[in-house]
Amino acid sequence: MERDEQMDEARHGTFRPLARHIPLAVIAAAAIIGFFTLGDLLSFETLRAHRETLIAFRDANFTGLALAFIGIYVVIVAFSLPGAAVASVTGGFLFGLALGTLFNVLAASIGAIAIFLAARWGLGRVLAERIETSEGTLKKIKAGLHENEVSVLFLMRLVPVVPFFVANLLPALVGVRFVNFALTTVLGIIPGALVFTWIGVGLGEVFDRGESPDLSLLWEPQVIGPILGLCVLAALPILIKHMKGRKNA
Template sequence: MKRFKADSQMSETTQSQRNGFLRHVPLMVIFAVAVFGFFVLGDYLTFETLRDNREALLGWRDTHYWSMATGFMVIYIVIVAFSLPGAAVASMTGGFLFGLYAGTVFNVVSATIGASAIFLAASWGLGASLTARLESSEGAVKKLKEGLRENEISVLFLLRLVPVVPFFVANLVPALVGVKFRNFLLTTALGIIPGGIVYTWIGVGLGGVFDRGENPDVSLLWEPFVIGPILGLCFLAALPIFIKSIQGKKDA
């Protein structure tokens, strides 16, 4: 009887270890593909590639619009989901091929789906164990966790709106600290719209840029008439955090 219990416990332990490993497989695959893409695909997902193939791409778009749109979105989703180089190029390509309105929609939807994929992979694997540790933590870590939970949507919006936060960081960090997926999805879909419009807008003018033999000027993002409204949105997203902080100090 004792031996049966020991064998049963050993079997459960082995099964638990196997399940724990399997939970990390999606994130491991993403990391491996990201490393591969960084060293191998970086030379292909460029403006030069787009410039050299623009006539063929435009011709295919004119004759097979929805096939081109679907293929473009699939590629964009893969780029974001696996954190491959070329996300900015993809965003501008959306504007170049489909114009400002359709291009923005295709870009935002694709980026949201790709971001959701990497969020779910991270939260299912490493994020699950890290979240469990945060739940049982005390002291400063506990206060940080509670502060994040109370201001989850505001913090997520800030991650999306602040231009200096890399996109893959804004995808991974929320998953690792256990934020709710519905909040992540909402803030991603809405928070990337301002930046998405800017990059798509730049992409609309790529044809003229290529004709002049120049490179796209992404410094437009930092022009006052562009960065000003984005910083204003950042302020609005951070406002609830400041208000709660002030109220907390008064209550104390």
């Protein structure tokens, strides 16, 4: 009897570490499947084809559509599915600039936090422990990150070339503080959300002309300029610490 209990404890002890990786494994599998199957479904052409239905449903049941939109957007982000840009533009198309931006930021933040927690609970926990017990360059990099955590996380959100899923996963894998991740996510995605929502506000006229929305607007000087300015402000504390360190050396 005692031996059976010991075997059960051993099995449970082996299962628990493996179970921590299940959420991230599910996300990875969904992302791969979604990449190959949902690219054509979550598109501007799909939105063009169903825009009248969506507008009619919004006018008849605004709250229901808002909740459905937020829920779908959360799933897109949490499972790293294609269509996040389309969803952001749709938010502006259906709900206007103010509410559209609010819904986009809320949904993207919830989805980002979900994938962060899934990664941190499993693989991130293992990597963070290994980095903590390691010596040399890797541990120095982690220490430097924690000293400038908020600035680095803001930069990852603000710099347009950093993929959104990378900015969700990487912080979890190196053990950043959850509060800092959540705060910089919510605030850091606001500029990009405003741009995409703004594009969506005029989407009806674009469809009426038989055109597709031009997402290259993000790279226009009047748009990218302020975002880059925010990047400089986020990087400023890091530069100041670096300069002080050199003077004290």
